Amino acid sequence: MVGGGRGAFIGGVHRIGAAIDGHIELVCGAFSSDPERSRLSGEDLYVPANRVYGSYQEMIEKEKLLPEGERMDFVSIVTPNHVHFGPAKMALENGFHVVCDKPLAFTMEEALELEALVKKTGLIFALTHNYTGYPMVKQARAMVRSGELGKIRKVVVEYPQGWLSKKEEDNNYKQAIWRTDPTQSGIAGAMGDIGTHAENLAEYVTGLQITEMCADISIFVEGRLLDDDGNVLLHFDNGAKGILHASQISAGEENGLNIRVYGEKGGLYWRQEEPNTLLVSRLDKPKEIYRPKITPLSPEANAHIRVPAGHPEGYLEAFANIYRNFALAVQARMAGEAPDPLLDFPTVSDGVRGMRFIEKVIESGKSTAKWVKF
Amino acid sequence: MVGGGRGAFIGGVHRIGAAIDGHIELVCGAFSSDPERSRLSGEDLYVPANRVYGSYQEMIEKEKLLPEGERMDFVSIVTPNHVHFGPAKMALENGFHVVCDKPLAFTMEEALELEALVKKTGLIFALTHNYTGYPMVKQARAMVRSGELGKIRKVVVEYPQGWLSKKEEDNNYKQAIWRTDPTQSGIAGAMGDIGTHAENLAEYVTGLQITEMCADISIFVEGRLLDDDGNVLLHFDNGAKGILHASQISAGEENGLNIRVYGEKGGLYWRQEEPNTLLVSRLDKPKEIYRPKITPLSPEANAHIRVPAGHPEGYLEAFANIYRNFALAVQARMAGEAPDPLLDFPTVSDGVRGMRFIEKVIESGKSTAKWVKF
Amino acid sequence: MVGGGRGAFIGGVHRIGAAIDGHIELVCGAFSSDPERSRLSGEDLYVPANRVYGSYQEMIEKEKLLPEGERMDFVSIVTPNHVHFGPAKMALENGFHVVCDKPLAFTMEEALELEALVKKTGLIFALTHNYTGYPMVKQARAMVRSGELGKIRKVVVEYPQGWLSKKEEDNNYKQAIWRTDPTQSGIAGAMGDIGTHAENLAEYVTGLQITEMCADISIFVEGRLLDDDGNVLLHFDNGAKGILHASQISAGEENGLNIRVYGEKGGLYWRQEEPNTLLVSRLDKPKEIYRPKITPLSPEANAHIRVPAGHPEGYLEAFANIYRNFALAVQARMAGEAPDPLLDFPTVSDGVRGMRFIEKVIESGKSTAKWVKF
Amino acid sequence: MVGGGRGAFIGGVHRIGAAIDGHIELVCGAFSSDPERSRLSGEDLYVPANRVYGSYQEMIEKEKLLPEGERMDFVSIVTPNHVHFGPAKMALENGFHVVCDKPLAFTMEEALELEALVKKTGLIFALTHNYTGYPMVKQARAMVRSGELGKIRKVVVEYPQGWLSKKEEDNNYKQAIWRTDPTQSGIAGAMGDIGTHAENLAEYVTGLQITEMCADISIFVEGRLLDDDGNVLLHFDNGAKGILHASQISAGEENGLNIRVYGEKGGLYWRQEEPNTLLVSRLDKPKEIYRPKITPLSPEANAHIRVPAGHPEGYLEAFANIYRNFALAVQARMAGEAPDPLLDFPTVSDGVRGMRFIEKVIESGKSTAKWVKF
Structure with a gap:
């Protein structure tokens, strides 16, 4: 380590x-x-x-x-x-x-x-975009991929936090200091720290790629050097439209990553703070609450659950799913076997895409043109 | 009538x-x-x-x-x-x-x-922007106005519906027909029908005014003549940033108008489908659940509640608040008295502002410039 | 009046x-x-x-x-x-x-x-057990009656309130004074005021009748003359077991009437404070969220809804449903027609049953025998 | 192991x-x-x-x-x-x-x-009554102990599950087989398997002891040998009243352990399936949502949290808290030091109390007397 x-x-x-x-x-x-x-x-x-x-x-x-x-x-x-x-x-x-x-x-x-x-x-290279390690995120992806929601029209992905509402980097708070320091974080603050998670989640769940963006990037806390809030309009490669916003000055928010996906035949909603619940809507049917083990789920989701129904798994287990999948891929490699296709994890290419997002979203924030190509 | x-x-x-x-x-x-x-x-x-x-x-x-x-x-x-x-x-x-x-x-x-x-x-002229008739919306407005949240930084207002996910205007469905017909609705579909409610709610609760917008307006259902979805970035007159999105193709959504307001000292959240709850956050304190009658509320809110704690009021009561306030204003006029300042209702000027929103949001949707002045 | x-x-x-x-x-x-x-x-x-x-x-x-x-x-x-x-x-x-x-x-x-x-x-005699006027209560009843949940095994009905946690009857509070006064209320306090609503709701939704009860009735606030809390075990006529508890000293509770019904094939949950939602479980299927107008509902439920999906109706509308049904029954009588069987309301016999409940629950509370026949 | x-x-x-x-x-x-x-x-x-x-x-x-x-x-x-x-x-x-x-x-x-x-x-002997390992359960206990809720009046503890709604023990399902077999489980089924968790949680959170019980114990699934449902009235040593019910035939329920505690000055509510939230009510104040790290919590709670606000911890982390505390107690013993009093875990005496609960609740279930001493 x-x-x-x-x-x-x-x-x-x-x-x-x-x-x-x-x-x-x-x-x-x-x-x-x-x-x-x-x-x-x-x-x-x-x-x-x-x-x-x-x-x-x-x-x-x-x-x-x-x-x-x-x-x-x-x-x-x-x-x-x-x-x-x-x-x-x-x-x-x-x-x-x-x-x-x-x-x-x-x-x-x-x-x-x-x-x-x-x-x-x-x-083998794994990048810990850990939020895609949640079983119900796997389920969401599987459902979109299977066509259950129809062609995707709209995606709303949010990542509100409030912990930098005050200038915490002046309070000897290590986590705040490096994240708001361009020499340690890079060109972006909130958009790099959490905006990339949102981008990754949206593309992972939908299987779509962002093609262009229109960003409004802000620094709200006086004297801060990197963005602490950003609101972004998105276009996807299938014609879907989207919104991505991420913030560290949304007072009262904890770690509120969430996504809504709307297709021609239905929609879904997942929220990281209650990660074991996936809400699924289909036109003309009651909304459904998908939950681990009690709901029949996809093989992708089931391969990432450790405990029976109603025993909540959380952030650490999602993180562990990435390590477990990586470790089994390494074991398979050592054994000369193919890795289990159900046990995916984010790769270096997801990382490159995240870096491109950071570059482009900051560029768009500074641009007077409406759309910046991804 | x-x-x-x-x-x-x-x-x-x-x-x-x-x-x-x-x-x-x-x-x-x-x-x-x-x-x-x-x-x-x-x-x-x-x-x-x-x-x-x-x-x-x-x-x-x-x-x-x-x-x-x-x-x-x-x-x-x-x-x-x-x-x-x-x-x-x-x-x-x-x-x-x-x-x-x-x-x-x-x-x-x-x-x-x-x-x-x-x-x-x-x-006397009242416009039925009925969602501002809810007691907890009055409470939200009073709290912002009193400065409890500090200077407002960010506003997220959403109005997702899913009822026009299919081409309902072809199904002899009267409500769908006129709303999607430019000769009856005007230049906007969803943005006029529900986007204006979102705009009105955001300005009412925050007391701020939108100064410029960047809109991405779509027609998703083939053959439809007016927008059924719109995503908009907002700038407010105090420097706050915002997002407004309204949709009638968000499959599974009912009538999901909601608003989040984040200030320097705290935040709040209100959702029309559970209108008797207002979530209030203050930095470094537990999040609070404001509810009618059991929570000490502002006079503005209390003047719009009819029943004891835990007896839910809904859409019709919010609508009734506008009629009640209008009727009492008319009575006061007849009696030569001043109207009660607690008993407000949307006026013709709110209506003009809503029409301006429609005009500008459609203009921005067509524009390649990033920002259009309100 | x-x-x-x-x-x-x-x-x-x-x-x-x-x-x-x-x-x-x-x-x-x-x-x-x-x-x-x-x-x-x-x-x-x-x-x-x-x-x-x-x-x-x-x-x-x-x-x-x-x-x-x-x-x-x-x-x-x-x-x-x-x-x-x-x-x-x-x-x-x-x-x-x-x-x-x-x-x-x-x-x-x-x-x-x-x-x-x-x-x-x-x-024609209508008793305003108003909580059975909610559309989703009608839906619950219809679903039990249709056998969708299978034979009912267990019923949990609760009516917690907290408004009498202190001795409000000493505070010149009219609603508290008569409700805690045996000369105005009768032999029971909380059990008469709200326990009867719980009993009525349980029997209405399940179509079952309570056959015996075991009650633990308390006065928690010193000097109060009537019960302010009661916990009751129930037996129903089909062999189902149940729990009913009602309280006016459950600090923090508003008007928390709710019911859970479990059958051989599924279960349901309804809560008065969010009355437009009915949760329905079926073995081996995702839990479903039934909501007015967006979910296909029974004719009984649909006959008691006034507005489109996502426009919340509340307590006053449920009350209005009883009045509307009563008025239409009176009109039908005047016109010499049969009343619409979908438009039911509680009758004098429901009232007699409620009075029997009060009598027996208080008797059981005083008894050292485990079970008292209803 | x-x-x-x-x-x-x-x-x-x-x-x-x-x-x-x-x-x-x-x-x-x-x-x-x-x-x-x-x-x-x-x-x-x-x-x-x-x-x-x-x-x-x-x-x-x-x-x-x-x-x-x-x-x-x-x-x-x-x-x-x-x-x-x-x-x-x-x-x-x-x-x-x-x-x-x-x-x-x-x-x-x-x-x-x-x-x-x-x-x-x-x-050193630790018993894995793991549900008391949750940070917000520690918080609840600390708040009751500090007197913030005043004298406790009423406790409602529930443990509904639905996974034995059908005769799963006939389906070669190992978890079902031994739990419903008197030769492996003992005299109780649901009451031993999960009823003891509920009893332990109620006594742990309130610091009170059950003094007598009135139980209604059932076998709903035909041919099953041990109870699959039980409803119990409770008396506590300070005069508080309570309800405990546990079930494995509550169709649709997952692992729904939850507790409500009502005192003279306030109340609280915790639910295992969303374990990072504790709802706290105080008379005449808004209800509060206590959450790890964002809410100022007691030292007892803070000592059992691993991650920042909004990163959900779950069942495995609560279990880990017991192991961690046990391991540190063993380390302290080896080092000749006193264990950290914040890092408690259930002991053999909690286990004896659980066994007494099983004995007495089954005895009460068979008794025609109303109350059985604990």
Whole structure:
């Protein structure tokens, strides 16, 4: 693992996600750019001292020297955005599969380079667009794909948060500081941090691709350097229209990612904060409440549920689904087998698409032209 | 009453709205442009045969000849959009107060002429933007106005419906036919029918005014002549940003008007389909559920509730609030008194603003420029 | 109308319920036992001064002398419980149909006498167990009756309120004072005021009859004279088991009447505070959300809806359904026709059953035997 | 681990619960009474073959011989009810701490013997009444304890499920078979399986103890040998009244454990299927929605949350809280330190109380006396 030391947030999430299904063991790490912090973090995590490293470079170099079976099988990258590219590139170049947090990289160029490297090496690369790991998101995608809703006409995807309503980056709040800092986050704030999740969710569920956008991007909190709100009109490749909005100043909102999809024959609604419920409408029938295990679901959804009906699964289990699927893909690779097609996960190409979204949505926000091509 | 004969929808709503509080009695009507249908409708409604008229012209002329105290006190206009102007103008010119369904008129010119006429005659004119009649909408407005949410930053107002997902205007469905017919509805379909309600609600609750818009207007159902969906980015006069979308092809949606308002200190959420609940967020406090009578509310809200806590009021009561307030304003006028300032209702100027919205949103939809001034 | 003067609650509800559909006009009243208050209330209500009476006796006597077509067609009784019997009896004896608020009477003896009198006179008698007037309650009943849920096994009916959590009867609060006073309410407090609604709803929806009960009846607020909470186990005549609980000290609850019914093939759930939604479960299928107009419903439900999908109807409309059905039954009687079987309303026999419930639940509360026969 | 082999349900839950926080590693197991099945299960779980045992006796004997630091630190028992006592007793007698699934044992006698043994050995014993591991349940308990709701008057605890609406035990459905079999489950079916969770939750949240019960216990599915439904009236030691009902034939219900608590000053509501929300009412204030991280919560609640606001945690995380707290208590013991008082978990005494509940609720169900002492 690269990153995820004391004080970090997403590193712990990755570790739990990796641990839940018992296929993955944390064997080494460069948990912080501060070697002492890395060492202490390793202790917290029961990682043997000799495999806690002071930098990702050291980790990759030394682990590579260990015998197969003992050395790490893949690298997890859980650092801020500007430290995705370096370790990802080096891991790939040294033959390690990679799990990387989103967005894929700091710049579009880096993203494209990583995509090329994955293609070249043939290694497995998972990007933790974790929200697509939810079973009911799989169900939504399967239903759209099967044509149950008819041709899709309209998509509304929202990602409201309120936690940056005040200038939290001045309050020594680590999560706020790097996310609002262009040198660590890149050209976008909210649109990169959560807007990309919304974009990914919309395209994943519908199977459509955004073709053009019209964005209204704002910084509401005085003195903030990156966007904390954005409202975007969307056009999709089948003629569908859409709205995407993401915000970190929507006071009172928690982590309100949600999507509505309307087709010629029906619609659906899913909301991350109550992720085990999918509302499905069909013209001239009562609205239906799809729920894990009690509702007959698609194989795609069923393959991502661990517990019986009414036992809520949450964010960590969705995250774990990505790790589980990645781990089984790695196992299959080792065994020379094909991976199970039901067990998908976001790839480096989803990451490139996310980076393109960031680039274009910021461009559109600055443009006086109505539409910017994706 | 003008319009509202057999087979109509909104006429019945107006009658119930007028009847609920006991201040208004239906004394005469020109219920249909078909005299026989008008006669039969009058019978259904227990209106004396001699006061059921074959046209609004006849009604206004004959009623005017009746002695005061016996003749009608005001005219309710519940016809399709293209028959608002004629009776409204004639009623005003003959000294009758008016209640008119929205949108105010068929064209902007008509709307401005009516506004001028109201100003000139000093008569009372209510427009049934009924959704602002809900007590919890009054509460929302009062809370924004009092500054409890701080400066408003973002407004999301939605009006999804799904009832025109199929080409219902071909199914001999009267409500669908006139709403999708440019000769009866005007230049807009969904944006005029329900988009104006959304615009009115957003401005009413926030006290802000839209200054510019960027609209993406669509016709999804093949062969339909007017828009059935629209997505709009908004700018408000205090710098707030917003999204407005209205649709009649959002399959599975009923009458889902709702609004979210986010300010520097808090946010609120109201949804027409569960109108007795207002969700209120304040930074660093638990989210609160405001409900009639059990929650201490503003005087504005309390003045529009009829029953104790937990006894749901609905659409008809909100409509009745407009009629009640209008009737009391007329009574106050007759008594030479000032109307109660708590008992407001939408006026001809709100109607003009709604007509401007229709004009501009359609213009923006056709424009390649990003922003169109309101 | 008998009762319902200034300061009353349910009288106003009856008047709105009667007015909504335009079939009923308020023509006279004895609005208060205080003649001056009655007079002033009549003025408020636009009732001609000569038909505002000082007592119900006077009203019935004088109205009877008026010519048919002019005199009142029926009597509405909206007084506290101890003044139901007198006016109801006198109205029936003088040939007037009756609408009476619940519970039917002050004692079981009175109730039986009224039932006998209705049978003898053949007059129409409606009891305002208004909660059965909701369209989705009609739908629930129709679905049980059609066998869609299979044989019913379990019923849970709840009526929690919190408004008497403190000793409101000491706060000069009229609604609290008479409801907690044995000389006005009878032998029961909460169980009579709202427990009877729960009993009526359970039997109405399921078509079953309670055969025995085991009750735990409490007074929680010190110094209160009548029960403010009761928990009851139920047995039904088909072998189903049930729970009924009603409370006025459930702090935070508004008017939370709700019912769950479970059968061999499915279940349903309805809640008065969101009355336009009925949740329906069938084994091995997704749970369904039944809503007016957008869901295909039974004729019984459809006959009680006034507005399109997504336009919420509430408490007053449910009340109006009872008045409308009663009025149409009276009209049919006058016309010598049979009443429409879809347009039912609670009768004097439902009232007798409610009085029996009160008697038995209080008896069971005092008993050390487990079960008391209904 | 004892039990939890292929085809089992709760074993997997225990393993995930143990893995989530990284403090516990699965080192050995007797996963099935069938040695071959045990062996295969061990392989699935990456347990070294030499530490997969054919019986719990073998496991305890052999592990005991391993050097400290290598041998297992505690035993998890995840077998059906009739195989709790044997391994628990043997583990305790051999110096191992124990985590045991509920109910504690097959009979009251066994339960008491285990309680005595825990007391005698001083070992740490956790019972997985997992629902008390939810953060918002901790919050509810803390709020009652702090007196914020005033003296508690009424408790309604429900545990409806519908999964045994048909005779699933005839469908080769392992989970149904043992739960409905008196030789594996004991004297109770639903009341033991889920009724005890409800009892535990009610007493945990309120801090009160049930003193007497009146139960109506049923078998609805023909041919079933143990209760599949029970409705119970409760008296608590402070004078509060309550209702507990649990069911496995409530068609359409999933795993609907929920609790409402009403006190003199307020009330609260929590529902397992949406576990991150706690509704809190205070007289004369708006109802509040308590949610993790965004609402200021008690230290007890905060100590059991892993992720930021709006990232839902679920059943597995609640389970993990018990394992985490148990593991930290074991670590503290090893380090000679006192355990953190915020990190509680259900103990053997909670298990004895659950067994008493089972005994008494079945006794009451058969009794013709109204009340049975707890």
